[in-house]
Amino acid sequence: MSQLQVKDLQVQFGGLRAVDGMNFDVEKGEIMCLLGPNGAGKSTTLDLICGKTQPTGGSILFQGTEISRMLEFKRARLGIGRKFQVPSVYKDLTVVENLSVARSARPSVLHSLTSRAVRRSARVKEILDIVGLVNKQDEAAGNLSHGETQWLEIAMLIAQDSRLILMDEPTAGMTIQETDRTAKIFRKLSANHTLIVVEHDMSFVRTVADRIIVMNQGKKLAEGSIQEIEANEAVKTAYLGH
Amino acid sequence: MNSRISYDVIGFALFAGVILFGVPAILGYDAFELSTFSRYLSLAIVSMALALSWGTAGLLNLGQAATFGMGSYAMAMHLKLKASGESLPDFMGWNNVDTLPWLWVPFQSLTFTLLAGFLIPAGVGGLIAVFMFRARIAGVFVAIITLAFLVAFQLLVINQQGFTGGQNGLTGLAPLEIFGWVVDIYSVSFYYLVSACLLVALTLGLYLTHSKFGLVLRAIREDPERTRYFGYNVASYETLIFCISAALAGWAGMLYALVLEFASPTYMSVSFSLAIVIWCAVGGRESVLAAAIGAILVNLAEGRLSDVFVEGWHLILGVMFLLVVMFMPRGIYGLIVDAGRALKRQGSRAETVEYNPPDALLSQNRES
Numbered sequence: 077m078s079q080l081q082v083k084d085l086q087v088q089f090g091g092l093r094a095v096d097g098m099n100f101d102v103e104k105g106e107i108m109c110l111l112g113p114n115g116a117g118k119s120t121t122l123d124l125i126c127g128k129t130q131p132t133g134g135s136i137l138f139q140g141t142e143i144s145r146m147l148e149f150k151r152a153r154l155g156i157g158r159k160f161q162v163p164s165v166y167k168d169l170t171v172v173e174n175l176s177v178a179r180s181a182r183p184s185v186l187h188s189l190t191s192r193a194v195r196r197s198a199r200v201k202e203i204l205d206i207v208g209l210v211n212k213q214d215e216a217a218g219n220l221s222h223g224e225t226q227w228l229e230i231a232m233l234i235a236q237d238s239r240l241i242l243m244d245e246p247t248a249g250m251t252i253q254e255t256d257r258t259a260k261i262f263r264k265l266s267a268n269h270t271l272i273v274v275e276h277d278m279s280f281v282r283t284v285a286d287r288i289i290v291m292n293q294g295k296k297l298a299e300g301s302i303q304e305i306e307a308n309e310a311v312k313t314a315y316l317g318h
Numbered sequence: 319m320n321s322r323i324s325y326d327v328i329g330f331a332l333f334a335g336v337i338l339f340g341v342p343a344i345l346g347y348d349a350f351e352l353s354t355f356s357r358y359l360s361l362a363i364v365s366m367a368l369a370l371s372w373g374t375a376g377l378l379n380l381g382q383a384a385t386f387g388m389g390s391y392a393m394a395m396h397l398k399l400k401a402s403g404e405s406l407p408d409f410m411g412w413n414n415v416d417t418l419p420w421l422w423v424p425f426q427s428l429t430f431t432l433l434a435g436f437l438i439p440a441g442v443g444g445l446i447a448v449f450m451f452r453a454r455i456a457g458v459f460v461a462i463i464t465l466a467f468l469v470a471f472q473l474l475v476i477n478q479q480g481f482t483g484g485q486n487g488l489t490g491l492a493p494l495e496i497f498g499w500v501v502d503i504y505s506v507s508f509y510y511l512v513s514a515c516l517l518v519a520l521t522l523g524l525y526l527t528h529s530k531f532g533l534v535l536r537a538i539r540e541d542p543e544r545t546r547y548f549g550y551n552v553a554s555y556e557t558l559i560f561c562i563s564a565a566l567a568g569w570a571g572m573l574y575a576l577v578l579e580f581a582s583p584t585y586m587s588v589s590f591s592l593a594i595v596i597w598c599a600v601g602g603r604e605s606v607l608a609a610a611i612g613a614i615l616v617n618l619a620e621g622r623l624s625d626v627f628v629e630g631w632h633l634i635l636g637v638m639f640l641l642v643v644m645f646m647p648r649g650i651y652g653l654i655v656d657a658g659r660a661l662k663r664q665g666s667r668a669e670t671v672e673y674n675p676p677d678a679l680l681s682q683n684r685e686s
């Protein structure tokens with residue numbers, strides 16, 4: 077059984093069907109890239125999976141459990157993590173504090189009451205090392221540069237250790253070198269995690285994607301490997317406009 | 319050790335020293351002065367309680383005076399019953415109440431009273447919190463709802479004259495008797511009782527703010543949405559800190575009724591609630607210790623200045639609040655933290671300067 081099964085998923089905002097009958101499956105350990113022109117409904121699809129938006133129809137099965145009506149924190153506890161399109165780290169907290177919030181394997185009030193705010197465990201050091209923020213660990217996240225903020229968000233997702241990670245434009249604003257490093261991290265992550273990645277950078281998609289789904293106007297336009305997608309006429313039309 | 323923790327631990331030790339030894343010595347162990355200071359210390363508890371919900375979690379509770387009032391009435395009801403002995407409290411007779419209302423009966427027990435003084439506020443606070451936070455109400459709406467509750471609750475207390483003493487409140491109280499000790503509020507031991515309560519409350523507050531619980535609350539303050547996607551049940555975090563804050567406010571109210579020897583609906587007024595916000599803001603809402611100090615300083619100033627400016631005190635308080643909000647939004651605490659950081663930066667610069675001279679000296683030597 078696929079880890080994630082999306083069936084006839086639909087959401088309507090007023091008169092607009094932002095997602096209109098999406099069907100797809102994602103296998104465990106796969107990196108699935110979601111492409112499409114602006115406004116195609118990519119972010120909204122991720123919102124529906126993580127619980128930010130309630131669907132007006134269809135179903136979402138995660139590891140066989142129907143989650144489409146569940147509260148967001150319960151979905152997170154089941155193992156779904158999310159990176160949003162706009163960077164959202166806690167600016168008032170330091171880098172390690174951000175990581176500590178993200179390390180939420182035991183999110184209950186009772187457990188928090190009996191744990192220290194920050195534990196600099198070996199794993200935390202390792203994660204800081206992966207994203208190159210060791211020297212900034214006690215810096216307030218608000219003082220980080222744009223690139224560093226992106227890294228911190230990725231670090232937070234690694235720390236959260238979700239089975240399924242939803243990434244919305246993780247390399248936006250990164251340099252070519254940073255994008256390459258992100259690609260390597262993603263390949264490594266896919267050993268233990270499933271990833272759905274929304275991305276516009278085609279060279280990045282080429283390096284990481286196991287499979288690609290192209291969306292347009294809320295619908296699935298095409299699905300397949302990078303070669304299949306690049307040869308697809310409908311995709312060319314959608315991107316070029318005609 | 320994290321710098322936030324070390325600031326607070328050092329601050330707490332200094333504060334405890336000043337409260338336990340400094341203040342009594344400065345006031346010359348004068349019983350009357352110490353009792354006035356006990357009043358400030360009990361108000362410091364309600365201010366630090368607000369810092370927990372407002373400073374840590376960003377929930378501005380303008381109904382803090384209501385839970386404070388509940389604590390003070392719990393204590394006053396017990397003492398009123400003791401003062402009345404076998405007969406009914408005097409004001410009930412004036413209002414044609416001829417049997418002791420069921421609500422009053424359990425307050426004959428001291429144990430019940432001491433528990434009720436913080437469990438009732440915690441329960442009421444918790445109930446409001448559950449409704450608010452499950453509906454994901456946040457920001458200014460929390461302030462509006464809690465303010466509305468405060469106004470309604472004060473009206474209820476004033477209107478139910480036969481049960482509450484109405485506008486006059488509960489006066490003519492007996493002294494508290496605990497383990498055979500008759501508490502004399504004009505005594506050094508009473509001052510130490512209130513100090514101990516404040517220090518215990520601060521210890522609890524510091525523990526909470528430095529636990530992961532406190533960290534998650536700070537995350538919620540900044541972005542409750544994001545925090546949900548890490549699996550935290552934001553509503554339950556908010557509800558618990560609201561309860562704890564209400565319980566501490568009730569605790570402060572009990573001490574306050576003891577110090578003033580009466581309970582009055584003015585303890586539940588809007589202006590009193592706003593005053594708590596001002597103390598907390600002046601000290602610095604991010605730190606429970608700073609909020610407690612803010613309450614002591616503002617009340618000390620009020621004690622000294624309101625004799626001089628009888629009419630103008632509230633104006634002075636208002637202006638003080640405006641100045642704090644505009645020029646030091648993080649209160650005195652913020653100023654100290656910034657100053658500390660600037661010193662540290664200077665220190666590290668000084669180190670590099672100290673490191674260089676040998677080289678310079680060497681080259682000079684060579685030249686000469």
Ligand SMILES: Nc1ncnc2c1ncn2[C@@H]1O[C@H](COP(=O)(O)OP(=O)(O)OP(=O)(O)O)[C@@H](O)[C@H]1O
Pocket residue numbers: 089092094112113114115116117118119120121161
């Ligand atoms: N909460 C909302 N209310 C109303 N309309 C919305 C809402 N969220 C998204 N939309 C609309 O739904 C459509 C799909 O938006 P979405 O953000 O999913 O696009 P996207 O594929 O992520 O685009 P981009 O590449 O620009 O990020 C857009 O037309 C958008 O304006």
Ligand SMILES: [Mg+2]
Pocket residue numbers: 118119120161244
């Ligand atoms: Mg988008």
